[in-house]
Amino acid sequence: MQKILSKVAVAAIATAFATEAMATEWNVSVWGKRRAFTEHIEKLAELVSEKTGGEFTMNVSYGGLSNNRENLDGISIGAFEMAQFCAGYHPDKNRAITVLELPFLGVSDLKEEVAVSHAVYAHPAVEKEMAQWNAKMLMTSPMPQYNLVGTGEPRDELSEFEGMRVRATGGLGEAFRAVGGVPTSVTSSEAYQAMESGVVDTVAFAQHAHLSFxxxxxxxxxxxxxxxxxxNCPVVVNIDAYNALSDEHRKVLDESVSEAIDYYLENYAKLLKRWDDVLAEKNVQKVMISDEELANFREVAGKPIHEKWIADMSAQGMPAQELYDLVFKTLEEHRASN
Structure with a gap:
């Protein structure tokens, strides 16, 4: 009887160790607080846990693991398994995807933003560049067109942008610079303080960020x-962590991305529907720029910046024209399929 009990005990211990070994726990580094911008990550964590019976879990940390400008560095050294970052925070580290931050690309909605982002993410040049940071692209964090909030008299003519201190990163910053603005790339978390203290006159954000920050x-x-x-703000995973997943868990992760993105789009649509109510509640004036002024802005800050990006990136050995053309080809194909 004692031998039988011993065998049962050994089997129980072995089963416990096997269960422990099968369990996968990932740490995910984001920033700020939970908001529309992070809902696909929260949904992904929920989905992988549900589909694996709790064997694959994700702990989403809002600033507890790293700051937003160092998330890619953290991924590279395996400090955490998944992270979100924005291309404009360190364009030298993710040159290929900065094509998605060029001004006036003509992307009209979030579904188009998903389509062009994922097409660019799948390009070999992007995969190769991200691999230098031990990072694999997982999904985008689609955002609508940025717009300005400001104080004082509304700026509705390009001439009024001269000397305007604006929080804007990447291609957006270059667009405002082209019309006389003075861009600064303070992080999203610092934008409120920069505005409050007068370091900037205006802040360029998507709607959710104007609310959240x-x-x-x-x-x-x-x-x-x-x-x-x-x-453009991708979600990436550490390549070693991704490869270490069991086949089952890797499949669950990959197949859950589209569901997480769909949830994000549905959630963001609700926010956009109530945006006008938010403006009214906070007594914020809605400023409409004239068609003539918009055309002038595109003329000065559109094509010239695109051409400069292609020239600069090509000089660095990137397939810039190919990446640029991919954006418009994907837009065309996406619209044709809808």
Missing amino acids: GTINQATWWTANLNPGTV
Whole structure:
């Protein structure tokens, strides 16, 4: 009887160790607080846990693991398994995807943003560049066109952008620089303080960020239709961690991405529907830029910046024209299929 019990005990211990070995726990580094911008990550964590019976879990940390500008570095050394970052925070580290931050690309909605982002992410040049950081692209964090909030008199003519201190990163910053603005790339978390202290006059964000980081509370006006472009913020995973997943867990992760993105799009649509109510509640004036002024903006800050990007990236050995053309080819194909 004692031998039988011993065998049962050994089997139980072995089963416990096997279960422990099968369990996968990932740490995920994001920043700020939970908001529309992170809902696909939260949904992904929920999905992989549900589909694996709790064997694969993700702990989403809002700033507890790293700051947003160092998330890619953290991925490279395996400090955590998944992270979100924005291309404009360190364009020298992710040159290929900065094509997605060029101003006036003509992307009209979030579904188009997903399509062009994922097409570019799948390009070999992007995969190769990200591999230098031991990072694999998983999914994008699609955002609508950025617009400005500001204080004082509304700026509705390009001449009024001269000397305007604006929080804007990447291609957006270059667009405002082209019309006389003075861009600064303070992080999203620092934008409210920069606006409050007068370091910047205006802040360029998508709607969710104006809400989440409080810049809308400082604003007296908002440009409803400037639409100069947006930023591109991928979610990446550490290549070693991804490869270490069991086949089952890797399949669950990959197949859950589209569901997480769909959830994100549905959630963001609700936010956009109530945006006008938010402006009214906070007594923020909606500023409409004239068609003539918008055309002038595109003329100065569109094609010239595109051409400069292609020339600069080509000189660095990147297939810049190929990446640029891929954006417009994907837009065309996406619209044709819809």
